[in-house]
Amino acid sequence: AQKVTQAQTEISVVEKEDVTLDCVYETRDTTYYLFWYKQPPSGELVFLIRRNSFDEQNEISGRYSWNFQKSTSSFNFTITASQVVDSAVYFCALSEGSGGSNYKLTFGKGTLLTVNP
Amino acid sequence: GAGVSQSPSNKVTEKGKDVELRCDPISGHTALYWYRQSLGQGLEFLIYFQGNSAPDKSGLPSDRFSAERTGGSVSTLTIQRTQQEDSAVYLCASSRRAQGEWGTEAFFGQGTRLTVV
Numbered sequence: 001a002q003k004v005t006q007a008q009t010e011i012s013v014v015e016k017e018d019v020t021l022d023c024v025y026e027t028r029d030t031t032y033y034l035f036w037y038k039q040p041p042s043g044e045l046v047f048l049i050r051r052n053s054f055d056e057q058n059e060i061s062g063r064y065s066w067n068f069q070k071s072t073s074s075f076n077f078t079i080t081a082s083q084v085v086d087s088a089v090y091f092c093a094l095s096e097g098s099g100g101s102n103y104k105l106t107f108g109k110g111t112l113l114t115v116n117p
Numbered sequence: 118g119a120g121v122s123q124s125p126s127n128k129v130t131e132k133g134k135d136v137e138l139r140c141d142p143i144s145g146h147t148a149l150y151w152y153r154q155s156l157g158q159g160l161e162f163l164i165y166f167q168g169n170s171a172p173d174k175s176g177l178p179s180d181r182f183s184a185e186r187t188g189g190s191v192s193t194l195t196i197q198r199t200q201q202e203d204s205a206v207y208l209c210a211s212s213r214r215a216q217g218e219w220g221t222e223a224f225f226g227q228g229t230r231l232t233v234v
Contacts, residue, residue, distance in 0.1 A: 035222065044120075045208065045225035091160065103148060103214055104173070105223065107160035 002027045004094050006108035013082055014116050021077045021111045023092030029053075031097030034068065034075045035105065039089040051075065053097070082115045089113070119143075121226035123209050129232045130199055138194040138229045142211030149192050150212075150223060151176075151184060155205035163207075166192060167214075199233045206230050 003026040013019045025034065036048040049059065051068050059066045063080045079086055089112050093105040122141040130136050142149050151163040163176040166186045177183070181199075186192040196203055210223035 037225075042227060043206065043230075044227040045210070047222045047224065050222050093160075103150070103165050103167075103212075104162050105150075105152075105160075106162075109159045 002029070002032075002094050002096055002106045004092050004106055004108035006090075006092055006111050008111045009109070010112045010114070012114045012116065015084060016081050017115075018078060018080050019082050019113065019115075021079075021090050021092075021113065023075045023077065023108060025073050025075065025092070025094050027094060027096055029096040033095045033097065035093040035095070036066065036075075036077050037091045037093060039091065039110070041088070045091065048077075079113075082113075084115050084117055087113060087115045121209055121211055121224055123207075123226035123229050125229060126227065127230045127232075129234060132201060132233055133198055135195065135197045136199055136231065138196075138207050138209075138231070140192045140194070140209030140211075140226060142190060142192070142209070143224055144190075146211035146213055146224075147189065148212045148214040148221075148223075149186060150210045151192070151194050152208045152210065152225075153178075153205045154208055154228065160208070163194070196231075199231075201233045204231055204233045 005024045032053045034051045037045040039045050056068050065078045067076045089110045091110045092108045095105050124139045149166040153161045164184050165173040168189050169186050181197045184194045206228040208225050208228040210225040212221045212223040214221040
């Protein structure tokens with residue numbers, strides 16, 4: 001069975017600090033996708049990134065970066081120079097590529113990030 | 118519309134009453150999903166539609182829950198004889214995912230917050 005663990009329930013930082021959100025996943029599949037979503041107070045889940053299991057290159061998008069390491073089954077998310085607007089709940093998610101349920105997202109419990117001015 | 122639209126945004130109902138939650142997906146998205154977000158359980162998959170058919174209803178917690186989709190567009194999630202444990206945020210998502218395709222990102226609505234009193 002697939003599982004996503006976000007060990008950090010809550011993180012609080014001061015503006016301009018860097019912060020890393022951890023995500024560890026479990027799957028028996030060799031092909032899978034990993035996702036990060038942001039959930040601001042308004043409630044909708046905002047898609048941030050998708051990585052497939054064949055591509056271990058790290059990705060940077062502005063102040064956001066993602067570190068995918070298959071050896072440790074981790075897909076960590078770093079926000080550089082955090083801002084108050086980054087305050088939200090962040091979810092890591094997994095979908096398996098093979099089999100009949102590759103449309104289904106398995107989410108971690110989420111990490112509440114609070115960025116204080 | 119530009120995004121996934123859900124209505125109502127908030128619903129308070131008395132225990133034992135039936136409720137209907139509505140989802141308008143992004144135009145042209147063939148896949149539609151319902152998830153439930155509650156404090157104790159996190160984000161849970163409920164049901165997946167491809168067009169008007171639901172190949173996977175495995176996440177529906179009981180036979181009090183049902184969903185339909187018409188015209189390959191609007192979906193309604195119905196909960197009969199509501200119980201207090203049904204209180205949660207119900208999130209709808211849609212994607213361009215074709216049958217058998219995997220890894221397409223899902224776009225989420227803002228959810229319906231259901232409170233059963």
